[in-house]
Amino acid sequence: MSSGIERIAVVGGGLIGSSMARLFVENGLKVTIYEPDKAARGRLDQTMRGWALGSRVPAIHAELEAALCGAQFVLEAAPERLPLKQALLKEMEIFLAKDVVIATATSSLLVSDMQVGMVHPNRLVAAHPFNPPHLIPLIEVAGSESTSEEALATTYGLFKAIGRRPVRLKREAIGHIANRLTSALYQEAVHIVSSGIASVADVDDAVRYGPGIRWAVMGPHMLYHLGAGEGGYAKYLKHLGPTQEARWASLGKPRLDDSTRQMLIDGVNQEAAGRDIEQLCADRDQGLLAILQALAALNNEPLNEGIQ
């Protein structure tokens, strides 16, 4: 599948920007990266050497104009500060033809707020990846009321074409879909620890050896559709809907105050059992890759579809 896009500029060379750049390059796209910070450029260069991209390695630019030159699509992955992003968008528009879509990887800002001051706000779309972005297939595509259908369709089509799993929101929302769900779960994960029901390690184990395995296969609605036998979701909601509502009423409202934070930090250190962040990230990514490979093999799909 081809999206027609061949040249992409990535604005911001941090964790998200560099991961997305890698993803684009691995799918046959030509990529440039804008990173104004000298130290950050050094780190980025170092990181990319480890990827063995050969001659396809993206060009890193310290000047926005040079990075945007010839780009048919822009991924903005600058720090999550609204004034910074607004200023950057205004500057980007100087160097871009008006039909070039800008997708922002923002996780917590609204497209409508970022569009303030843009000359062509209709081109701005949120395209939110999930960490680590080169492994997790989800891309959440969302626009404000000012975003054009074309910009949304172009963004969706591009990510679909490179083997990602884009989903399209009907309207913008803080945290899009996945981070809203993650936050809802996390609120209770904090409450269970802070109210003395279970330890941090046991909460984490309850997820990874329990519902987590199911959520890697199906989402919450479909799982309940299968949770009531032949009667499906209608039967589930009729018989167990009241149990859900009762449980909702029993969920906690914790605060992340100093003592709660300390309890969480102590708990996670105990769970880590001496493994440092680097080791734990490697463990995580190995597990993710094993699952992605297993599911791809099951569904007879390539792990990473090329864009051609």
Place this chain on the structure above:
Amino acid sequence: MSSGIERIAVVGGGLIGSSMARLFVENGLKVTIYEPDKAARGRLDQTMRGWALGSRVPAIHAELEAALCGAQFVLEAAPERLPLKQALLKEMEIFLAKDVVIATATSSLLVSDMQVGMVHPNRLVAAHPFNPPHLIPLIEVAGSESTSEEALATTYGLFKAIGRRPVRLKREAIGHIANRLTSALYQEAVHIVSSGIASVADVDDAVRYGPGIRWAVMGPHMLYHLGAGEGGYAKYLKHLGPTQEARWASLGKPRLDDSTRQMLIDGVNQEAAGRDIEQLCADRDQGLLAILQALAALNNEPLNEGIQ
């Protein structure tokens, strides 16, 4: 690893009871099942023929006394109605030596409520499996203040010995750990649909292609420990704790009223795209098995540890 237990009685031959019986048999234990309903016994017999257990197939009894005879451990998986469970527990105690532990698979009742009227309440423990129980490794072990440490340790040890992943709660709580977390996520999954942010299918896709894959590898606390680079959970909580609290405040409070239910049912039917419940369950279980095999291979663990 051996727990010392060789004979187990399963009380209730429905979905959970039969799955747990299968698990025990496959791990070398001798199992009897009590199922008072004639039609249910017929279905159970049919189900068990499909498992090819040969001579190890559990004996199904219509009389409680016969099913409990010689049992060293009892798993109670009767319907989730408190008066029924209370009456059943009283009757079970007539036929059991006082040191035989009774583990209840209850998902939504409290051990302390079920202990009312028991002669030896200290033997009652919750041992909650997750659906489908023969695949999902989690067993949540919880007791009330009247439950003995011995009963908790015996139950934990038994499930550990047959290759499950038991976690022990520090105190009882409605929904234990995993269903509390699942409910919290589900509440927002309903809200996102009912407030028009996204469709049922897109919510489900956002989970399975996004955070779901991570939750099959690590729990929510550990994932945030890894979400802030070298600074770990302390840095995450300091810098992104306020974002979490802001998102918590923005989560929805939906009701499962008639129009919301219809919206959810229509959405899941669209997502199912003609696949019936049987097909979808087969798809789910195939996916779960692929993931469990991949993670077992990665960790050099057998898929299902024998009890010997």
